[in-house]
Each structure stands twice: as structure tokens, then as C-alpha cells.
Amino acid sequence: MHFYNFDKNIKTMKSAFIILTIFLLSFQQSISQTKEEAREILNTICSEAFHGRGYAMGGAQKTAQFIENRLKKLGLKKFDKSYFQKFKIHVNTLSGNNSVSINNKKLIPGVDYLFSASSDSLTGTFDLAIIDSSLISQPEKFKKFIHADFSDKVILIDTLGLLKRNFHDAYQMITEINTLKAKAVVAITRKKLIYSPSKIRKDFPLIILKQSSLPNKPKEIQIAVDSKYYSAFETQNIIAYIKGKTDTSIVFSAHYDHLGTMGRDVFFPGANDNGSGVASLLTLAKYFSKQKKPKYNIVFMFFSGEELGLQGSYYYSEHPVFPLKKIKFFINLDMVGSGDNGIKIVNGTVFKTEFDKLVTINNRNNYLPSIKIRGKAANSDHYFFFEKGVPTIFIYTLGKYKEYHNIFDTPERLPLSKFEGLMHLLIDFINDL
Ligand SMILES: [Zn+2]
Structure with missing residues (x-):
């Protein structure tokens, strides 16, 4: 018995060691892939063919189709017959x-x-x-x-x-x-x-x-x-989810629209704003779609019309596809492509428990150089949800990168310094809720 046990222990230890090695290898691999895949996404949706993800040249529409294809491939669920939630905007375009x-x-x-x-x-x-x-x-x-x-x-x-x-x-x-x-x-x-x-x-x-x-x-x-002025240009939010064990949801959001074009030859790539947020959501969607069933539904909302004044998120907050009360926590990502100086959390002072939890996770794992706190602000898509009582924070990265709403906000310039760190932080945070 004793020897048998000993032998079994060695076998268990051996297989545990092999499993650990495989786990570490795959973990390493997924880390390097994460950033590479984010770059690929940015290189696509910030390219000239996506026309600055605006309206007149069909850039936002093309981006929506790109996102839809990714979500389909990952097998994410729809709340309705389509991932799309259509709505109309007024917009003046220069193309x-x-x-x-x-x-x-x-x-x-x-x-x-x-x-x-x-x-x-x-x-x-x-x-x-x-x-x-x-x-x-x-x-x-x-x-x-x-x-x-x-x-x-x-x-x-x-x-x-x-x-x-x-x-x-x-x-x-x-x-x-x-x-x-x-x-x-x-x-x-x-x-x-x-x-x-x-x-x-x-x-x-x-x-x-x-x-x-x-x-x-x-x-x-x-x-x-x-x-050219459009008084009712049709665009859409994109909503998809991974089914959890309860009917309560965690939401990640990011706007996918940007500034479009200025004439035929100039487009605004919007790598940081908000290609980085789109790449983050697709990374998280891929990660969670490959894990065992999560405790809560994990919902991904890609908003349009943000640059025109939070139009898509406002429309959604007025026409939610499931009750807003069922949102346990809502995290909006907008301009998360740097991070060499950490991140800032809007509404951190309001949701101090969650803020502290993020800080604790970060202190334990050293994902990011710092997590800074900020009060409420109407500066991105979290805002109308917050106004309607949804517990929500908005995260953006801090760093040397300063290209903003110009033709230089390109994937080549965007460092993605702490992209994996932020993904790890968010994954740990969700798994801990
Ligand atoms: Zn912007």
C-alpha cells in the first residue's frame, strides 16, 4: 500500500508537472498572441478601407460587419435575431x-x-x-x-x-x-x-x-x-453575449465609430480612439468564449455615434435589450492603447469597493504601473448608464501617447504598452465578482 501510494504520488506529481508546464506555455503563448491579435484588428479597422469609421463612406458600417463576423466566429449569442440594434443620427459629412x-x-x-x-x-x-x-x-x-x-x-x-x-x-x-x-x-x-x-x-x-x-x-x-448632410442616417450598436449561470450580467462596452473622412483623401484612423477599445472587447470576448460557463452573463456592447455625442449608448440606455437592473457591473473602455503610466478610472470615487478591488488585484500581480481614481464625468459611453442607476466605470490609459482626433492616431504610433496587463486585470476582476 505504502509503495503503491508512493508510486501513485510520483505519477500524480509527474502529470501535475506536465499539466503545469503546458499551462505555463499556453499562458505565455496567449499573452504574446493577445497583443499581436489586437494589432491585427487595429491594422484592419484603422486602415484607409475603413474610412475613419464614419458614415458617408460606409466606414462605420464596414466596421460593424467586421465586428459581427468576429462575434459569429466566436459563437457569441444574440439577444435578438441580429447582433445589430439600429438607430438613426443626424450628421454632416465631408467626403x-x-x-x-x-x-x-x-x-x-x-x-x-x-x-x-x-x-x-x-x-x-x-x-x-x-x-x-x-x-x-x-x-x-x-x-x-x-x-x-x-x-x-x-x-x-x-x-x-x-x-x-x-x-x-x-x-x-x-x-x-x-x-x-x-x-x-x-x-x-x-x-x-x-x-x-x-x-x-x-x-x-x-x-x-x-x-x-x-x-x-x-x-x-x-x-x-x-x-453632405444626412438628417436620418441609419447606424447601429452591436450587442452580443456569453451565457452565464445566472440572469445577471457584466457588461463591457466600447464605441467603434470615429470621425470619418475630411474630403476624399483624408481619413481619421482612430487607433487609440477607439480602435483600442474594440480590440480589447474582441480580446475579452475570445477569452471568455473559451472558458467554462461564467457565473454571470458577459455582455459586449459596441456603440456607434459616440463621437457625435454619445448617441449610440444614449439610444441603448433608452432601449435596452434586457433590463438595466440586471447589470451587476458595467465597464466602458475608450482610449486604452497606451498605459505606460497606468490607467484612470472615471467613477472610481463613486464605486470605491470595485475600484479598491482593482487596485488590490493590480498590487498582487503588477499588471499596470498605477491605477488612478477620478470622479464622475460625462465623457464617454458609460455616462447615460450611470445616470440611469447602472453601476459603471470608464477606464482609459495614461501615457506619453497624445495623438487625439487627428490624422496621426495610427496603429503604428500606438504603443499598446500595457494591453495584456489591462486584459489580465479585467479578467481577474470579473472572475472575482
Ligand atoms: Zn473620440
């Missing part, structure tokens, strides 16, 4: 001609200038009328200036030294509502160019131009911009 030259110098879209997404169409060559601090400092000249006829001119306004001189309201009126009734308005900036989509179309084009790209003595401008 045709798009060029600007000043004094015959052709400017580079996205680098030298951006059109405001609310721009109206316009083509032609126009004289520039310049408003700057030297004009404002001569009251008589300025008075005469503002009474001129600008109907055939383009106003170029340089704020340097103006905003300090109580010119703020006038600046707003000229750039927001074209109060001087010019053909178009050019606003000079010394900051980084940041593009935002628009739900409305104004009756004039607005160009944001970098001061360093402005030729000397600007006199004449050539503009070509085509905009």
Missing part, C-alpha cells in the same frame, strides 16, 4: 473635394488645416479680409472694416493678442455664426489641430489653419469643399 490654397500655395489637409465638420459646400477663389490685433488696435479703421461688404470675401481671423482684449464674444460670433456674412471664415490657431464631427450643417465653411502654415501676406484663398 468629396477638399482643398485649400493661399496665395497659390497648396496647403496639406490634416497637417496645415482642418475644415470644421459643420462646413457647408463651397468652391471658388476669394479675396481675404484679415482681422488681427493690429486692426483691432485702430478703432476707426476697425469700425469701417466691420461695415464693409464681405459677401464675396473670406475672413481670416488671427486671435493672437485678440482674446485678451475682450474680443472673445466677437471671435465667437465670427467663427460660430459668420456674423459678418462672409463666403467662409479661416481661424488661425497656434495649437494642435483637433477634429470633431458635427450633427449640424452651418451655412458657411470654417477652416482652422495652423499659424505656421500661413504664407506671408495672405491675399487670396482657393477653397473646394463638398459637404
Whole structure:
């Protein structure tokens, strides 16, 4: 008996050792694959063929189909006949001609200038009328200036030294509502160019131009911009889940839309915003689909219309496919592609128990350099759920990566420094709930 037992123990130890080795190997493998697969996803959905995941060129639609295919392949369940939850948005889109030259110098879209997404169409060559601090400092000249006829001119306004001189309201009126009734308005900036989509179309084009790209003595401008306004553009959220042992759910969400295109040649890749969130959700979906049945349903929500003002998540929160009360915890991921300085958790102060749990897991495993806390904020798709009483946090990564709403937010630049760390943290957290 004794020897038999001993022998059996050795056998058990041997097989345990083999199992452990296999486990460690597969664990290592899955770690390196996670980041590689995330990169593959980013390289696809941030490519030119996905047109910045906007509306007019079908980019958001193409992304939705890409996500749908992945979910199907993983065997995730639908709440309805389809993963899609359709809804309609208003959006102004710029997808045709798009060029600007000043004094015959052709400017580079996205680098030298951006059109405001609310721009109206316009083509032609126009004289520039310049408003700057030297004009404002001569009251008589300025008075005469503002009474001129600008109907055939383009106003170029340089704020340097103006905003300090109580010119703020006038600046707003000229750039927001074209109060001087010019053909178009050019606003000079010394900051980084940041593009935002628009739900409305104004009756004039607005160009944001970098001061360093402005030729000397600007006199004449050539503009070509085509905009198209949609009052009811159909898009969709995508909702899928893995069945758990109870009817309570854990939700992961990320928006998959981005800013679309600015003209035919310029698109916004949106690798960090929010290709990174989409890649995270698909990684988590793959992971949980290969595990044994989880305690709670694990639901994945991919929202559209976020960049236009949280449209998709708002629509969902008004038309949930299962009761919001059945959500145990809701985690929104938006811009999670860096992490060299850790993560920040919006609503961490509100859901302190869950925040502390994440910190404890992280301290034990060293997944991320730090987890920072933040109060509530209406800055991403968690917001309307929180307003309706769903316990929710929003996680974004912190790091050196600063490309935001511009043409440089590309997969090649995005470090994904702590991608696996964040995935491990979330998996441990869910398994511990
Ligand atoms: Zn964004």
C-alpha cells in the first residue's frame, strides 16, 4: 500500500508537472498572441478601407460587419435575431473635394488645416479680409472694416493678442455664426489641430489653419469643399453575449465609430480612439468564449455615434435589450492603447469597493504601473448608464501617447504598452465578482 501510494504520488506529481508546464506555455503563448491579435484588428479597422469609421463612406458600417463576423466566429449569442440594434443620427459629412490654397500655395489637409465638420459646400477663389490685433488696435479703421461688404470675401481671423482684449464674444460670433456674412471664415490657431464631427450643417465653411502654415501676406484663398448632410442616417450598436449561470450580467462596452473622412483623401484612423477599445472587447470576448460557463452573463456592447455625442449608448440606455437592473457591473473602455503610466478610472470615487478591488488585484500581480481614481464625468459611453442607476466605470490609459482626433492616431504610433496587463486585470476582476 505504502509503495503503491508512493508510486501513485510520483505519477500524480509527474502529470501535475506536465499539466503545469503546458499551462505555463499556453499562458505565455496567449499573452504574446493577445497583443499581436489586437494589432491585427487595429491594422484592419484603422486602415484607409475603413474610412475613419464614419458614415458617408460606409466606414462605420464596414466596421460593424467586421465586428459581427468576429462575434459569429466566436459563437457569441444574440439577444435578438441580429447582433445589430439600429438607430438613426443626424450628421454632416465631408467626403468629396477638399482643398485649400493661399496665395497659390497648396496647403496639406490634416497637417496645415482642418475644415470644421459643420462646413457647408463651397468652391471658388476669394479675396481675404484679415482681422488681427493690429486692426483691432485702430478703432476707426476697425469700425469701417466691420461695415464693409464681405459677401464675396473670406475672413481670416488671427486671435493672437485678440482674446485678451475682450474680443472673445466677437471671435465667437465670427467663427460660430459668420456674423459678418462672409463666403467662409479661416481661424488661425497656434495649437494642435483637433477634429470633431458635427450633427449640424452651418451655412458657411470654417477652416482652422495652423499659424505656421500661413504664407506671408495672405491675399487670396482657393477653397473646394463638398459637404453632405444626412438628417436620418441609419447606424447601429452591436450587442452580443456569453451565457452565464445566472440572469445577471457584466457588461463591457466600447464605441467603434470615429470621425470619418475630411474630403476624399483624408481619413481619421482612430487607433487609440477607439480602435483600442474594440480590440480589447474582441480580446475579452475570445477569452471568455473559451472558458467554462461564467457565473454571470458577459455582455459586449459596441456603440456607434459616440463621437457625435454619445448617441449610440444614449439610444441603448433608452432601449435596452434586457433590463438595466440586471447589470451587476458595467465597464466602458475608450482610449486604452497606451498605459505606460497606468490607467484612470472615471467613477472610481463613486464605486470605491470595485475600484479598491482593482487596485488590490493590480498590487498582487503588477499588471499596470498605477491605477488612478477620478470622479464622475460625462465623457464617454458609460455616462447615460450611470445616470440611469447602472453601476459603471470608464477606464482609459495614461501615457506619453497624445495623438487625439487627428490624422496621426495610427496603429503604428500606438504603443499598446500595457494591453495584456489591462486584459489580465479585467479578467481577474470579473472572475472575482
Ligand atoms: Zn473620440
